[in-house]
Amino acid sequence: MTGDHQVLALLLFSAFVAVTLGITTWAGRRRRGSAEEFYAGGRLFSPMENGFAIAGDYMSAASFLGITGLIALYGYDGMLYSVGFLVAWLVVLLLVAELVRNCGRFTLADVIAARMGERRIRTAVGTSSITVSVLYLVAQMVGAGSLVALLLGGTSGAARSWTVVGVGALMVVYVSMGGMRATTWIQIVKAVLLMSGALVLTGLVLVRFHGDFNQLLITAAERSGHGGDFLSPGLAYGGGWTARLDFLSLGLALVLGTAGLPHILARFYTVPTARSARRSAVWSIGLIGSFYLMTIVLGFGAAALLGTDAVRASNAAGNTAVPLLAIDLGGGAGSTGGTVLFAVVAAVAFATILAVVAGITLASSTSVAHDLYASFARRRGREPGRGGGQASEVAVARVAAVVIGAVAIGLGLLAQDLNVAFLVGLAFAVAASANLPVLLYSLFWRGFTTRGAVWSVYGGLVPAVLLVLLSPVVSGSPDALFPGVDFHVFPLQNPGVVSIPLGFLAGWVGTVTSPEPPDEAKHAETEVRALTGAGAV
DSSP states (O other): OOHHHHHHHHHHHHHHHHHHHHHHHHHHHHOOOOHHHHHHGGGOOOHHHHHHHHHHHHSOHIIIIIIHHHHHHHGGGGHHHHHHHHHHHHHIIIIIHHHHHHHOSSSHHHHHHTSSOHHHHHHHHHHHHHHHHHHHHHHHHHHHHHHHHHHHHSSOHHHHHHHHHHHHHHHHHHHHHHHHHHHHHHHHHHHHHHHHHHHHHHHHHHHHTTTOHHHHHHHHHHHHTSGGGGGSTTTTTOSSHHHHHHHHHHHHHHHHHGGGOHHHHGGGGGSSSHHHHHHHHHHHHHHHHHHHHHHHHHHHHHHHHTOHHHHHHHOTTOTTHHHHHHHHHTTSTTOHHHHHHHHHHHHHHHHHHHHHHHHHHHHHHHIIIIIIIHHHHHHTTSOSSTTOSSHHHHHHHHHHHHHHHHHHHHHHHHTTTSOHHHHHHHHHHHHHHHTHHHHHHHHHOTTOOHHHHHHHHHHHHHHHHHHHHTSTTTBSSTTSSBTTOOOOOOOOSOOHHHHHHHHHHHHHHHHHTOSSOOOHHHHHHHHHHHHHOTTOO
């Protein structure tokens, strides 16, 4: 894309960035400086507003760019991501949404620490939350780089790298200046834009095939180069036992991981009551379910109209399938309609990335300040900060946002050739391994102890991270982070099938071997608060 067309797309990018910075400035002026305002937006959002914000936080670049690309490349097997991401919300709604809102204040560690030894729990859960958040951030950075590289020159490495740096800088500004209030409104705007853009593209794809979805699938299979296999299981996860275990591992990670994502759980603290949290989840399920149904149409539409080879030629991981599909639906490369539609889709995707990275950065910086820093300060026998109180904790959160942004930028530059949906799958695996077991045990097991909680977190986190480092994702394959070396010993790309059971097992072993008895009084208090909301903040 060159000339005037390129300028149009850049103008749309700039317009969205200007609008979001305006929202951030507005929110920053309304901020009262308290931790509740910075971390939870004052708990003033309605269920509908929070539902839209949750959808905006959850429907990331992995959803819009990565999943569509995987369906365009692998057909039926690519749909696993759409199904897994959606089904995961049933776990959130039925098991954790209300209980987390009643038991916690700002972070996941608040829920666990309500009935455990606080310092050790906050250190463990805070470390886990930051690890998950950084992995998730890397995926968004990669998506932004692929998108802008297509706009500025196809496979331009410089464009991709500078885009990663730019997105990192913007997310630090959003979080530092506006906190949760600004982040929430950016996510609401983004959710509306994303749903509108996906709906328009889906409608155009179906119009192209005269509403005949069966013909769409047949054409996609023909142009994929795989024939009928494109519409059957096994193209990506078929064959030997390794591929089949990878399929199972990915499914477990996607379905169980959402309930352990720090930035999703933090959204339930922005509403005033547990009932509002449940209604927020219902709103988000409706929006997210509709969106993932549309990604299926878009993925097969890209395969049918562009061909799998064309998608792979633009980006080996398939991350540019949606922008290329928009160009084709608008009239083809070089046409005004194609350029306008591409520019709109690219701006929506960029909005998606900015909104999600803001939410993740806020959640991870909150963990640093509220869990790690505040816990360290209390251990030294004083309140956080020289002057005490919440102001210094919020200041630490802002500094943490800068550091986390820098780390995410560095890792994003390394992982530019990996599919963003695949990267998010790794983050989900770590969340399901380290955060979900300790959360469920704390909420539902009366005999759970502090040692069990700490062992559960590290028993899932360490194996998950270690297995990723020793997997074909990092070395030993052409698509690895370091393709020139081979030190992988773990055959699977997603560690969930091993690390998730280990997290649950470690929590059980730690509890049954614990020298201290469980605190029955604290458990009873937590149970009453979780089920009734009595005493909830």
